[in-house]
Amino acid sequence: MTVNPLPRRPPPVSDELLSSWIGRLARANHCSVEELCGYLGLGQGRVPEHAGDLGHVNWARLCPAVQQTRDEIAAMTLPDTTHHPAQCVSSDDFQSCANCSKQTSGLVLRHWRFAWSLTCENCGRPLVARHPADGLSNRLRVRAARGAALLKTAVAAADLRHMQRISHTLCLLQVLELVYSVPLTSRCQLERSIALAAVDVCSARPLLGVAILLRGNEQAFWDLRRAFPQRRRLIEKVRKLSMNLDMRLPRRRRQESSPVDRSARATSPKKTSAQALDAARQAISELGADADRQALLARADAIWKRQSCVSH
Template sequence: MGKARLEHSASAHGGVRVILKPLPRRPVQVRDELLPSWIRRLAQANHCSVEDFCGYLGLGQSRVPERMKDLRQVNWARFCSAVQQTRDEIEAMTLPDTTHLPIQCVSSDDFQICESCRDQTPGVILRHWRFAWSLTCENCGRPLVARHPSDGLSDRLRLRAARGAAVLKTAVDANDLKRMRRISRTLAVLKILGLEYPASFASRCQLQRSEALAAIDVCTTRPLLGAAILLCGNDKAFWELRRAFPLHRRVIARVLTLSEDIERRLPRLQKAEPAPKKETKAAYRPVASEGALQAARQAISELGPDADRQALLVRADTIWKSQSCVSH
């Protein structure tokens, strides 16, 4: 509808409260739909721009509200009468306020979607798509698709990411600030180690997000081992951790000891000696310890730190050899 067709009538109580007639076209709300998604679909169905539509509804702004705090200036009588929804129903369509938490776990953009639900209702956005702990669509059960999906995720990494996501969701639902601070420290360790992880768990890159969620699982179920794996072979990070967490130096020293033990047990972590010239073609040229370290980390990521030690050694050695062959 055009702007002229947005009719309204005044209430009899002093003429102050403006009550609108119900909108002529009201698309059915999808379960758990985000408020901006529904407002945009309402505006489109009634042939009105989103900016004009927000003003007509009494939202007091041209930007479509997403969070409950964005609804402070809303004319509720006007808004509710137009869309035929109660205030509680409208507020339930907004994102929860998580600004008091030490980490960002609710995204401000559409970093993932459900392609099936989007195809069924073009333009729809569901609330739980914005949650960092959401991996599957709550409406249809299909896996959510990241903006930058990764095809090569191992089953072990997917499983650990799912466990980490469950830990994050439980902490948010329970408003468990102690556990959230522990998760925040996990992110801080990742940053100190110089790994390219996102500032939040709502990365558009599926691989980065999966690894970050998996880190929650490892560092929650076996925190010392998880930190030792991250610290393995990185002496500079040890001193940076001591500076960043001065109250936990004794724990960090224990982690360093465990890390050094892991480094000794995993294959070829030290720089290999140059191969003799008489070696046959079947022999492969040794590489720097960084390549072996990456192979060890990948093996742990695939099999998990609680896997059989011999299996970890064999898998890391296989990865290291394949990388060496590819480099040549």
Template sequence: MDEARLEHSSPIRHRVRVTLKPLPCRPSPERDELLSSWIGRLAKANHCSAEELCGYLGLGQGRVPEFASDLRVVNWVQLCAALQWSPDEVAAMTLPDAVHYAVRYMSLHDFQYCPGCVEQTPGIVLRHWRFAWSLICETCGRTLAARRRSEAVSDRLLARGARGAKILKTAVASNDLKRLRRMDLTLYVVSMLGVGHSASAISANERERLIALAAVGIGMTRPLLGVALILRGNDRVVRELRRVFPRHRKVIERVRGLSQDLDRRLPGRREAEHTPKKETYEASRPGGSESALKAARQAISELGPDANRQALLVRADAIWRRSSGVKS
């Protein structure tokens, strides 16, 4: 490799030029492999620790570099001579410097992995595994596994989490600060309900993470209705929202009013399950199926296709009663 070209391409000029022999063993990095992962595999192949190898490469004895900012004071001539890779190729293996968004979308730790890729290449970590929106391995197409086991999750939660992950990825890619702030508010509500925290989107617990991503999706597509369903009968959360977000009192009161309206429209499960037999018979009469179908469509239109199934059934029943003249 041309040493003069390396020094010229380096973002930092060095007065002292130090050249190193290429490492004896240099396993090539996998596609999208994280720099710290590759250095760890290089160290193992050359029978030394990652810290010792970092010192030899001029990276210091501290943390193994992972972010672009970790390479700001690197001696690129020394590093690239030993690795036999260009500065651009090495920098492409790092994570982007953390942007101070309200939503934490990138993990500092390995919170998930691909069982297939790890089995094939032990110790490997790919860059996209660190992002909250990554649910599928981009290398082999397998579902990524969480570091901590959790109870089984439903297909419905998986689908909702995937939609939320896609929305989060788009917002970060487009630097949509307004949508990211709304996501942060949604996750704050989720944390107050005790089902997650501000970093749940990168949680090592699969269920907690999917709930956070699903909440992000609901908060973006139907923000007022989604929050209203969450806040039903929870005055404590309403008071906390008023305290934390005093500038958004009008929106909070609007959501609170919608939540109270939902409480009147959506009675409890027990009341819904004890429908008199006479009224059940009325719904099964000829011509009743068409009116019931119309009521179901209207309920879906009002509450959204992803609303709770029991809530949809209760709302559809109330609409049908009103249109059919059946007394409650």
């Protein structure tokens, strides 16, 4: 079978995504992407973007038509990261380089789709999110950059344990409603920066980072217990660490009352009994009367301790 090369073949830009190049080929040859895909043997009018999508490509038609080898074409696709716990390769153009896009219309580079990419590897300029944020603090930017570097290293090393930790951290941020789904490749620059900064925190001191985030937010712990029932022992460990932070931080000490006042309040059985009863009622209201007895007791105890701290 003889396949004639395309009349016009603009060369691919370094690190260009295959779908981006096929689109530019279609415009150069004055046809639609669907028509070109049919001629090239790509099938169904859809350009494959991931390496795993090349199984149905007609290489005998594609390679002669575009004058590229099979390896060169495969190198223009995205890596398969479906086995990673956290999604770090985007399925859409969530960011771009304004400079390179201006120079080459319709251009999309592979690394623009990577969650850890913050600058363009072709021109060195910062990548621009679909929804940029004004006034990001320098501290958040620095933490996000460190998190991006750690994420890149974890993916390159196929460190699934580290990726699992990152995934759990992102789930925590979703429980706290700080970010939403797929935050590492979010079109919102602020949301993505928070997610990348969280990657940095969880890599250095994971338990301490979570404890600081949840300090004083008792409800969030119960949300986490419901979301991760298999991780309850770990969540309880973080909860205790968070409570210890309340007692150890200087700001808390200054606000505490004197030992005499605390001992006087502790000797008031009526007030203690009323608080315990209120805590039990609130625990039943939150978890339901048919909840596990130990869970009810633990929740009531947490509420009672929180009320005691407030009253102190």
